[in-house]
Amino acid sequence: MAAIPFFKQSEINRPYLNAAIDAITAMGSGTASLVLGRFSETFEQDFSSYLGCTNLCLVSNGLDALILSLQALEIGAEDEVIVPAHTYIATWLAPLRLGCRLVVCPVKDHTLLMDEESLVSLITDRTRCIMPVHLYGNACNMQAILTIARNAGTKVVEDAAQAHGAYNDSDGRRIGCHGDAVAFSFYPTKNLGAMGECGGIASNDPNLDSRLRSWRNYGRLADDGAVNVHPGVNARADEIQAAFLSRKLKELDRINGHRRTLVQAYAAGLNQATSGLPLKLIHYDLTSAPHLAILRCLNSSDRDPLTQHLRARAIDVAIHYRVPCHAQPCVQEAAERVTISPAAQSQAQAIADSIISLPMSECHSLEEINQVIEEIHSYFTH
Numbered sequence: 197m198a199a200i201p202f203f204k205q206s207e208i209n210r211p212y213l214n215a216a217i218d219a220i221t222a223m224g225s226g227t228a229s230l231v232l233g234r235f236s237e238t239f240e241q242d243f244s245s246y247l248g249c250t251n252l253c254l255v256s257n258g259l260d261a262l263i264l265s266l267q268a269l270e271i272g273a274e275d276e277v278i279v280p281a282h283t284y285i286a287t288w289l290a291p292l293r294l295g296c297r298l299v300v301c302p303v304k305d306h307t308l309l310m311d312e313e314s315l316v317s318l319i320t321d322r323t324r325c326i327m328p329v330h331l332y333g334n335a336c337n338m339q340a341i342l343t344i345a346r347n348a349g350t351k352v353v354e355d356a357a358q359a360h361g362a363y364n365d366s367d368g369r370r371i372g373c374h375g376d377a378v379a380f381s382f383y384p385t386k387n388l389g390a391m392g393e394c395g396g397i398a399s400n401d402p403n404l405d406s407r408l409r410s411w412r413n414y415g416r417l418a419d420d421g422a423v424n425v426h427p428g429v430n431a432r433a434d435e436i437q438a439a440f441l442s443r444k445l446k447e448l449d450r451i452n453g454h455r456r457t458l459v460q461a462y463a464a465g466l467n468q469a470t471s472g473l474p475l476k477l478i479h480y481d482l483t484s485a486p487h488l489a490i491l492r493c494l495n496s497s498d499r500d501p502l503t504q505h506l507r508a509r510a511i512d513v514a515i516h517y518r519v520p521c522h523a524q525p526c527v528q529e530a531a532e533r534v535t536i537s538p539a540a541q542s543q544a545q546a547i548a549d550s551i552i553s554l555p556m557s558e559c560h561s562l563e564e565i566n567q568v569i570e571e572i573h574s575y576f577t578h
Contacts, residue, residue, distance in 0.1 A: 199510035200555050200564050203385055207559040212443045216391060219439035228435070232413070235438040240396075242445055246361075247372030249398045251405035254433035255412050258357045258381025261395035262290035264431060265353045265377035266325065268407040271296065275324035280310040281520070281536065281544040283329040286381075287355045288521045291327070292530055299323070300522065300536035302543055306479045308332065308490070312340040319344070325351045330359030330371050332516075333387065333455070333487035334480060338374040339366040356398075357381035360388035361452045363483035372398040377408075382441055387455065387487055387558075388448050390437040451558040455486040458556050458565050462489050465569035473576050474498065488516055489556040491572075496549040498576075503552055505575045511568055514553040520544035 219235055222228035236254045244252035255261050273295030279287050282303045291298060302314045310328045326345050328336040345352045352375035359371045372378045382394035399405050410416060415428025463477045464470060474494040480486050493499045506513050521527055522536050522544060554568055
């Protein structure tokens with residue numbers, strides 16, 4: 197039985213390596229700028245066009261994209277920011293770093309995305325921002341969230357770190373052109389992943405984009421680098437990563453299409469209605485850009501033994517995310533700035549205790565996915 201890795205690094209990167217090599221050659225020879233040069237500009241133009249938004253500001257990584265989005269929108273100390281109960285810690289870290297107060301929203305059980313029906317009751321006169329997370333390649337209901345935000349007079353900063361190419365189901369537009377700012381990560385494992393750290397912020401507001409470009413570059417004026425108008429940071433992107441991403445972007449629709457095929461195979465073989473097994477793949481559809489294939493065990497006691505069973509058979513699986521955000525030590529140290537109901541805590545812990553990330557990428561085959569399905573069936577039937 198052949199081993200099935202979780203992340204096929206060499207196979208995923210191989211088709212795009214020449215773009216990075218060509219960029220290094222141009223930069224080394226002095227025919228291209230080393231920082232904030234033509235490779236970044238090209239990717240910003242290409243990705244914003246792909247998303248259907250007017251601006252993309254390339255930055256150092258996904259967390260910086262979230263922090264800079266909030267800062268540029270003047271969201272900071274003591275402002276309330278609504279975040280989902282289940283997400284990667286970066287979504288919570290960004291507003292906490294700025295001294296904000298977090299208000300935690302439950303998520304939907306079938307998608308693990310922010311539950312907009314629970315959102316209205318969490319709005320107060322101190323709410324300054326809603327941060328929906330398009331998790332695992334699925335898009336939140338942006339029409340509903342934007343309506344709630346407009347009625348409340350709040351900003352919307354979307355965490356799209358795992359949603360490159362995903363669509364909003366209600367209007368058919370790609371994620372990246374809805375909220376005030378949309379933060380992307382291009383971490384190597386993402387569907388549109390670089391070879392190192394990189395991030396970006398999409399928007400339709402040229403004034404916001406101008407502030408973001410200043411903030412990422414020490415707060416400098418665009419036309420006079422001697423003048424610093426903001427207490428900015430160095431969050432500039434790397435030119436080599438930008439060149440690599442421009443080449444990979446041409447394949448993103450193909451990448452997402454193959455991932456949808458694989459996740460549909462998982463759903464057909466594992467969802468409880470068809471398999472009779474006490475587990476279910478979270479919901480994905482044709483608007484998804486599947487980043488991770490998330491399986492939930494209906495009995496959390498099955499999760500760890502099933503994980504061990506698969507790993508013993510050379511099937512590499514992961515858990516995203518084993519410790520929920522509210523239970524992280526760094527969050528508990530800031531507990532006075534976090535409002536989370538017992539029900540939301542219980543839900544987040546139940547999710548963390550029951551999920552498994554199965555192998556899936558544009559370089560995995562249907563045969564490999566079927567092998568994983570067979571081994572999961574084997575665990576429950578022997």
